[in-house]
Each structure stands twice: as structure tokens, then as C-alpha cells.
Amino acid sequence: MMAGIRLIEVKEEILSDNTKTAGQIRERLRAANTLLLNLMSSPGSGKTSLLLRTIEGLKGSLRLGVIEADIDSVVDAEKVAARGIPAVQLRTGGFCHLDAAMVTRGIDALDIDKLDLVVIENVGNLVCPAEFDTGAHRNVMILSVPEGDDKPLKYPLMFSVCDLLLVNKIDFLSLSDFNMALLRERVLALNPRIKILEISCKTGAGIEDWIAWLKGEAAGFNV
């Protein structure tokens, strides 16, 4: 070793700032009795369609707010806001994921004391959003049938961090070689505590199960 060179032990988490901010978000929303849910998926898997179904299904029960993070577009937030739901559009400017600091800005823009549930529509991507704690109390992902049953192999981390998997577009099952039993086996091998629901935002199949899950989580949260 060269003279004058020494070693400094650092032992610090690279994402410690984000983890700290995420923890603050969770505490703040828990104090307000507001459940924060992080919704992740590939582009085109049905996040916005699911939100629209959710708005309909929760009418008269849970008060919902939405934080939208889809890249450089206000289309999704406008669709949500047009239904009378408070929606914030975050400008992620081509960023591949949301971090806790960005979510904080979204929450600041909502009146959380008047909301029971806030859904973050994360950036459409199965890699990066899985790595960053958003401060959400629950992580939910959508996998749509046309994407294929091999996705747990390619994106194991995403499947590992989620509490619920929604398999969307089951109306496509008869047209595809998607193997639901194999998918379930692959997902549960990665994450034995995950719940899996089969839905179709198009036909409405399974949507009542999703709404029931949401109500259950929110009710448990308020205890």
C-alpha cells in the first residue's frame, strides 16, 4: 500500500436519506389515518383503467386521492380529476421512478386529513420503482396477461416487494398461452406473503375483490 493512504470505514446505506423520508411519510399519514398505496406496473398494463374502476367502486365509502407520476403527461391526472377525485400530477421529467421526496411534494398538495386512501400511480416500469421506498404502507403491482407469465423471472425484486398482485386483462386469457397456475407458483416462490387477485378492468371481473381488499386494508389501518 502506498504511504499516506488510509482506510475509512463508512458502512452507510446509500439510500438512507430516502429511507428516512419514506419513514416520515408513513408516520405522517398514519397519524392522519390515511392509507398510502403505491401502484406499480409496466406501461399499458392498466394502472389508469384500474384507478377509474377504483373511483367507481369506492364511491360513498373511502375518500380517495391520487398522486400521478406518469412521465410528462397530465392526461391521467385530468381523467381522475374529471371524476371529482383530488389528483396531483408530479412532474417526473423522464425519471424512471418516484422517490420519497417527490411523494412528499405530492402529499403536501393534497388535503390528507380529508382522505382515507391515497394511491400513488408510479412510473410505468418494473425495475426502478421496486428499488425506492416511496413511503407507502402497501405496495401493489399490476401484471397484465399480454405481458406473459414469465415476468417474475425477469423482475424478481418487483414481485418480492409487493403485498398484492393484480393480474389484469384476464379477458385475454383465452387468446394467449399465459399459464395462471404457473404464474401463481412463480410469484409465491418469490414472495409467499403476496396476495394474488385476477381482474379485468375491461369487463369488471374481479374488481369487487380488489375493492374488498382495499376496504379491508383501510379498515385494518384505522384500528
Next chain:
Amino acid sequence: MHELPITESILKIVLKHAEANGVRKVKTVHLKIGRLSDLEDEWIQRYFNYLSKGTLAEGAKIGIERTPIVMRCNGCSGSYEWELAKMDDVICPACGGKGGTLLSGREYTIKEMEVE
């Protein structure tokens, strides 16, 4: 894909420790990154070169140690290492039980640095 914000965090922590220790120059930064994390070593170095210009850490080399994916069997509770390429088919080598709970493999840690 998100090497840039990760590298910003790395530099921030490196400079904090460098200043606290009265360092003249940071030579090498050693990271421990779990195999489940999708980071490209080359891009971390490139972004670091760019971001660290004009700081104590300019020109430092980034060394990355990949830490293994470790699962705990849901059946026998034993823990074992598993390969990323076989994550869709996790089988406990001890009891043959399918699946498990992830114990480690997601690390994002700065271990140590060599400084002058």
C-alpha cells in the same frame, strides 16, 4: 436505469465522511450492492466521474462487491444462497421446499473508502 440518483447519494455520503476525516483526496470507494439490484457498474463510475469534478472525490475509483441473494426456507427455516437467474424456481437445497423469504440481496451500502 437509476444510477444517477444513486450516484448522487454515494457522492454526498463520501464527501461527508471525507470532510469529517480531514481527507485530502478520495482514492477508492468500496460499495456493497445486492445481486437483486439492477445497477450497471460502468454507469455508476461514469456518473461519479461527472458529478465529482472539482470535489475531494474527483478521479476516485468505484469498487463494487456484489452480495449474494440469501433466502430462508418457508419449510425447514434453513437459509441458503440462490442465483438471480433461477429466481423463478427457488428450491431449498436442504429439504426441497419450494419458495422462501428473501433475507438479503438488496443491499445498497458504502462499505469503506481509501483516502489520502
